[in-house]
Amino acid sequence: MQQEEKERRQIPGWLLLEEDYIPVTERDSFLEKTMRAILSVLAKMKAEKEYIGKNKTAPSLRIAGAVFVIVLLSLSRNLAFAGLVSVLLLVRLAFCNGRQIKSVLKGAIGAVLFSAVILVPAAILGHPHTFIYITLKVFLSVTLLGILSNTLPWNEITSGLKSFHLPDIFIFTLDLTMHYIMQLGEICYQMLFALRTRMIGKSPKKAGALTGILGVTFLKSKELSQETYDAMVCRGFDGTYPLRKRKASPAANICYGIGLLLITVLFFYLEHVSAG
Amino acid sequence: MHIPDNYLSPATCAVLTTAMVPVWARAVKKVKTEITKEKMPLLGVGAAFSFLGMMFNLPLPGGTTGHAVGGTLIALMLGPNAACIAVSIALFVQALLFGDGGILAFGANCFNMAFVLPYLGYGIYQLLAGHMKSEKGKLVAAGIGAYAGINAAALCAAVEFGIQPLIYTDASGQALYCPYPLSVSVPAMMIGHLTIAGLAEVIFTVAVYSFVKKTSPGMLYQQRETKVRPVWMLLLLLIVAVPLGLLATGTAWGEWGADEIAQIVTGGKALGYTPDRLANGFSFDALFPDYTIGNMPEWIGYILSAVAGVAVVVIIFKVAASFMKNTDKYDKQ
Numbered sequence: 001m002q003q004e005e006k007e008r009r010q011i012p013g014w015l016l017l018e019e020d021y022i023p024v025t026e027r028d029s030f031l032e033k034t035m036r037a038i039l040s041v042l043a044k045m046k047a048e049k050e051y052i053g054k055n056k057t058a059p060s061l062r063i064a065g066a067v068f069v070i071v072l073l074s075l076s077r078n079l080a081f082a083g084l085v086s087v088l089l090l091v092r093l094a095f096c097n098g099r100q101i102k103s104v105l106k107g108a109i110g111a112v113l114f115s116a117v118i119l120v121p122a123a124i125l126g127h128p129h130t131f132i133y134i135t136l137k138v139f140l141s142v143t144l145l146g147i148l149s150n151t152l153p154w155n156e157i158t159s160g161l162k163s164f165h166l167p168d169i170f171i172f173t174l175d176l177t178m179h180y181i182m183q184l185g186e187i188c189y190q191m192l193f194a195l196r197t198r199m200i201g202k203s204p205k206k207a208g209a210l211t212g213i214l215g216v217t218f219l220k221s222k223e224l225s226q227e228t229y230d231a232m233v234c235r236g237f238d239g240t241y242p243l244r245k246r247k248a249s250p251a252a253n254i255c256y257g258i259g260l261l262l263i264t265v266l267f268f269y270l271e272h273v274s275a276g
Numbered sequence: 277m278h279i280p281d282n283y284l285s286p287a288t289c290a291v292l293t294t295a296m297v298p299v300w301a302r303a304v305k306k307v308k309t310e311i312t313k314e315k316m317p318l319l320g321v322g323a324a325f326s327f328l329g330m331m332f333n334l335p336l337p338g339g340t341t342g343h344a345v346g347g348t349l350i351a352l353m354l355g356p357n358a359a360c361i362a363v364s365i366a367l368f369v370q371a372l373l374f375g376d377g378g379i380l381a382f383g384a385n386c387f388n389m390a391f392v393l394p395y396l397g398y399g400i401y402q403l404l405a406g407h408m409k410s411e412k413g414k415l416v417a418a419g420i421g422a423y424a425g426i427n428a429a430a431l432c433a434a435v436e437f438g439i440q441p442l443i444y445t446d447a448s449g450q451a452l453y454c455p456y457p458l459s460v461s462v463p464a465m466m467i468g469h470l471t472i473a474g475l476a477e478v479i480f481t482v483a484v485y486s487f488v489k490k491t492s493p494g495m496l497y498q499q500r501e502t503k504v505r506p507v508w509m510l511l512l513l514l515i516v517a518v519p520l521g522l523l524a525t526g527t528a529w530g531e532w533g534a535d536e537i538a539q540i541v542t543g544g545k546a547l548g549y550t551p552d553r554l555a556n557g558f559s560f561d562a563l564f565p566d567y568t569i570g571n572m573p574e575w576i577g578y579i580l581s582a583v584a585g586v587a588v589v590v591i592i593f594k595v596a597a598s599f600m601k602n603t604d605k606y607d608k609q
Binding site: 078079080081082084086087090091092094096097098099101102105132136150270273274 | 564565580588591
């Protein structure tokens with residue numbers, strides 16, 4: 001009896017063991033990387049949302065103008081026009097801020113490298129001029145679109161598309177997609193953060209954790225889409241997107257139009273000079 | 277003063293580039309502490325002034341041309357280290373996009389115009405400005421610094437040209453690279469720079485410096501108003517006026533193409549041959565050679581080149597600023 005009591009009062013052996021668990025530090029910290037990537041996309045979208053463009057030109061005109069210049073660029077057959085466009089784009093780029101410039105150039109450099117690799121045979125087979133010329137054209141086109149997407153917030157892009165009579169269902173899908181990327185991104189981030197705080201050392205089931213998050217995100221997205229749609233219907237949404245016009249400045253539009261006209265005139269002039 | 281490729285031997289280029297490496301490293305390190313992230317784009321403006329200054333070619337005695345550099349000007353506005361980087365970037369853009377100044381000779385050109393010029397010009401200004409009480413006196417000091425800076429740079433370029441025939445000749449005694457010895461190159465470079473080009477540098481430096489001081493003192497001193505608009509207007513004015521630089525029709529001394537050097541008359545007789553390496557040396561095709569754009573009229577190409585050059589240097593420094601850390605004001609207390 002006494003013996004039993006004594007044994008009961010004693011601290012169990014497993015409690016007396018020295019704690020010697022040292023978690024293996026994870027080398028690539030997979031979760032942190034994922035979180036950082038998601039955060040950077042969200043931050044960019046939020047920054048874009050807060051960005052109020054100083055550019056008073058109508059978004060639809062800017063989109064049309066960009067497409068038009070790209071068409072002229074691909075039709076042109078002399079270096080002079082490409083040179084002119086590159087000067088204009090450089091000036092436009094010089095007025096962007098550092099973050100925008102970096103993002104535009106990143107895209108453009110990627111495209112240039114890709115086309116350069118494809119065009120290497122042209123340079124080797126004795127057409128170095130074609131190599132330089134086409135790479136320059138690719139660079140200019142991608143830079144032009146990069147500047148457009150970096151200086152036009154996405155809601156203005158949708159409104160621009162609306163004025164081209166794009167069916168509402170496309171705009172609706174695009175609009176909701178943009179919303180969801182932000183909403184679901186935030187949910188993803190919260191779950192990853194929760195997982196990170198509960199984890200010590202190296203996890204052998206990283207992939208499993210991620211599938212769980214993806215599954216929950218999918219379920220959440222279904223829930224959210226229903227809620228969003230209901231909310232929109234409650235507020236009187238009937239499937240049509242009215243074109244809400246921003247205070248467009250006619251002077252800016254006219255200036256932009258004159259600029260486009262000048263570019264067109266120069267295009268024909270330079271083509272004519274090079275042909276003659 | 278832009279030394280083209282093949283006028284200097286690769287060994288000379290290598291020595292001068294190696295000499296520039298520690299200078300660049302120190303300048304970058306210093307600029308990071310001296311200049312805040314917000315002021316970084318101003319370096320681009322400085323480089324733009326330098327780029328434009330170098331496009332105004334002036335006719336010099338002897339049928340050649342010369343130009344201002346503006347290195348001392350940037351040193352006065354943002355310090356000599358910033359000037360070193362700004363002029364280097366301007367020279368880089370000129371060499372790469374417009375074929376003005378060689379790719380191999382880039383280090384040599386930087387040594388003359390981005391190292392000797394701004395540091396010496398700024399040093400002399402500091403030395404003299406300490407003794408000057410009035411604002412006018414300081415402007416005089418700036419002018420003297422600019423004059424000394426550009427002439428020292430020209431002298432360095434002349435010496436680099438002049439030592440080539442002493443070191444490198446072929447079996448028949450003909451020079452392989454620059455064919456003119458020191459006795460020809462030094463007077464040829466210095467007469468032009470001691471007179472007209474030196475004067476142009478003084479006027480350019482003093483005029484722009486006093487303009488910036490008056491309209492946008494924040495660019496020079498901390499906690500003062502920085503007005504960007506007048507400075508941009510001045511840049512625009514310079515861009516529009518840039519075709520004036522085309523009026524000087526000659527080629528700058530030491531910047532002839534391989535096809536024209538044989539006919540150049542120096543000291544009463546034409547050279548009569550094309551140095552071997554000049555004819556068959558390294559060649560690099562710039563995108564817009566000699567500031568021409570395709571088949572556009574020369575003056576339009578010149579203006580567009582000026583616009584593109586200014587835009588590129590501004591972009592380079594804006595991107596550089598975006599990589600800098602935010603200046604933490606709490607550290608200093």
